Amino acid sequence: xxxxxxxxxxxxxxxxxxxxxxxxxxxxxxxxxxxxxxxxxxxxxxxxxxxxxxxxxxxxxxxxxxxxxxxxxxxxxxxxxxxxxxxxxxxxxxxxxxxxxxxxxxxxxxxxxxxxxxxxxxxxxxxxxxxxxxxxxxxxxxxxxxxxxxxxxxxxxxxxxxxxxxxxxxxxxxxxxxxxxxxxxxxxxxxxxxxxxxxxxxxxxxxxxxxxxxxxxxxxxxxxxxxxxxxxxxxxxxxxxxxxxxxxxxxxxxxxxxxxxxxxxxxxxxxxxxxxxxxxxxxxxxxxxxxxxxxxxxxxxxxxxxxxxxxxxxxxxxxxxxxxxxxxxxxxxxxxxxxxxxxxxxxxxxxxxxxxxxxxxxxxxxxxxxxxxxxxxxxxxxxxxxxxxxxxxxxxxxxxxxxxxxxxxxxxxxxxxxxxxxxxxxxxxxxxxxxxxxxxxxxxxxxxxxxxxxxxxxxxxxxxxx
Numbered sequence: 001x002x003x004x005x006x007x008x009x010x011x012x013x014x015x016x017x018x019x020x021x022x023x024x025x026x027x028x029x030x031x032x033x034x035x036x037x038x039x040x041x042x043x044x045x046x047x048x049x050x051x052x053x054x055x056x057x058x059x060x061x062x063x064x065x066x067x068x069x070x071x072x073x074x075x076x077x078x079x080x081x082x083x084x085x086x087x088x089x090x091x092x093x094x095x096x097x098x099x100x101x102x103x104x105x106x107x108x109x110x111x112x113x114x115x116x117x118x119x120x121x122x123x124x125x126x127x128x129x130x131x132x133x134x135x136x137x138x139x140x141x142x143x144x145x146x147x148x149x150x151x152x153x154x155x156x157x158x159x160x161x162x163x164x165x166x167x168x169x170x171x172x173x174x175x176x177x178x179x180x181x182x183x184x185x186x187x188x189x190x191x192x193x194x195x196x197x198x199x200x201x202x203x204x205x206x207x208x209x210x211x212x213x214x215x216x217x218x219x220x221x222x223x224x225x226x227x228x229x230x231x232x233x234x235x236x237x238x239x240x241x242x243x244x245x246x247x248x249x250x251x252x253x254x255x256x257x258x259x260x261x262x263x264x265x266x267x268x269x270x271x272x273x274x275x276x277x278x279x280x281x282x283x284x285x286x287x288x289x290x291x292x293x294x295x296x297x298x299x300x301x302x303x304x305x306x307x308x309x310x311x312x313x314x315x316x317x318x319x320x321x322x323x324x325x326x327x328x329x330x331x332x333x334x335x336x337x338x339x340x341x342x343x344x345x346x347x348x349x350x351x352x353x354x355x356x357x358x359x360x361x362x363x364x365x366x367x368x369x370x371x372x373x374x375x376x377x378x379x380x381x382x383x384x385x386x387x388x389x390x391x392x393x394x395x396x397x398x399x400x401x402x403x404x405x406x407x408x409x410x411x412x413x414x415x416x417x418x419x420x421x422x423x424x425x426x427x428x429x430x431x432x433x434x435x436x437x438x439x440x441x442x443x444x445x446x447x448x449x450x451x452x453x454x455x456x457x458x459x460x461x462x463x464x465x466x
Contacts, residue, residue: 013028077172127176137156141170182215323395331353392417393417394414398428420463421462422459447460
């Protein structure tokens, strides 16, 4: 018979700092304990949920003292929903901890000589700042503590996954992440589902009709709504689409997709445009970017503009440079800097994104951008560079995992005068900077906050040849 592990509990522990990933830190007998849910200054009792040789993970079981830095979370769903985990911290404290994380990663992991890091650029809007949200439907919503002993008959819901639980959905009454008509559409759809007695998806059984709801908005006023159904039921789908079309005439792109797979991704599925056009249009400095249901676009439009301006400024373009834009996505940065460059070459692994980039360049009358699809480590070779010319400036904006070492090695071989490294993960950015340190010196560092009330942070670094 297996022996049960003894529960480890620590009492009256003061939380001392913030760690990566939104967790906090306590020190017990010189061992680091990563704590979920507490903030620096809290004094808590802890129950250990994971014990390793060099660290432990724990959750608070009681609070003896609350930190003076705490503020009252503004969302009724805080603590259950995984969306805004730092609402209990004032925004200026969030920025302070994000800045600290960037500096810590670049010095501790990167081990490179740094200039003075420029103060983080905070977001002017700290609520309703996202332009894209995806909400999941469920037939068994997560019940609140006060509901668990009640005879609850209506268990359908629409909202976000409980962190770490693929089949548990918190039903949202109101979400503070996306403004415009987002909450109205989600609420009206739930009323429609109940009135028409439609079934909602069960992730474990993989059954039920209504699967998810995606809403995208643009600074131009465009609105996209995409409903994901689990199976093809033409009459119900048509009725649902007509309801949204009549109820919300401000929707400029009304779409649906039928997904019978075991996962929610739509990238390999055919999306049907029921009404309007199959895209919304974003605009920056007169440049227009068509954003489709499968397109990537920075989710905080206002801060994306600031991020791109910093990137362009760091690139130091005079109009005579050849620029390589690595991990170009739909080519937004490439086109944004193109007016100050002689030529821009964009590379991206997703063919559909490259097609969007080409269409957007044509839409904007940009003729000095060329886009190529392929895996970065396979496409960015000596042969490719010989064919397209040695870049004067390289802009790289890789995914969270950072750049493949083969790509870093190629950058060292090319030895462009300047590299502007945009990252959504300063830890992997720091790892890559340590490798680039063989030939490059860090000249500027500028953190940018695009995601208030979360631990995510963007960081822009300028490197120049030594």
